[in-house]
Amino acid sequence: MVKLACSTNPHFRVSRVEIDRTGFSYTLDTVNYFRAKYGREAEIFFITGADAIKEILHWHRVADLMKECFFIAATRPGYLFDEGSHLPEEYAARVSSLNVPALAISSSQIRQMMASQKSIKYLLPEKVEEYIKKNRLYSGRGHETA
Secondary structure (H helix, E strand, C coil), rough: HHHHHHCCCCCCCCHHHHCCCCCCCCCCHHHHHHHHHHHCCCCCCEEEEHHHHHHHHHHCCHHHHHCCCEEECEEEECCCCCCCCCCCHHHHHEEEEEECCCCCCCCCHHHHHCCCCCCCCCCHHHHHHHHHHHHHCCCCCCCCCC
16 A cells, blocks of 8 residues: 555655564664665665654664664644654754644544545545555455455
8 A cells, every 4th residue: 555655756665675574573673674775874764653753762772773763753733743852862863853734644543434434535545545445454344355
């Protein structure tokens, strides 16, 4: 679905590195993969939700992770980000916020709406919506294809 969502933007490329990895997949492993691929001089930015940044101190090997990349904390309507004030100063300096003017919708809400047979039109890229419907995802009827 990520590939479908990005298909109309020529500036995006989708990686399967986390899907194809066996066992646990930690953010540090993914960052180290791209560090090896692009070299020490490359700046790596990890974009995640501002709510996830609130929990970053509990992530696997966070001290090593913070040395390897910068973080972009994407906000969503109704969720404010305090610019990392809950983080140690050296970590907060590596986190920037990005205010995303978008619909206040989460993946959990999309799944709930699908299970309740409510419309998800305009909440996702059209190709992703079509894929979900074609494959009957989140409908409570299994994952069989049409």
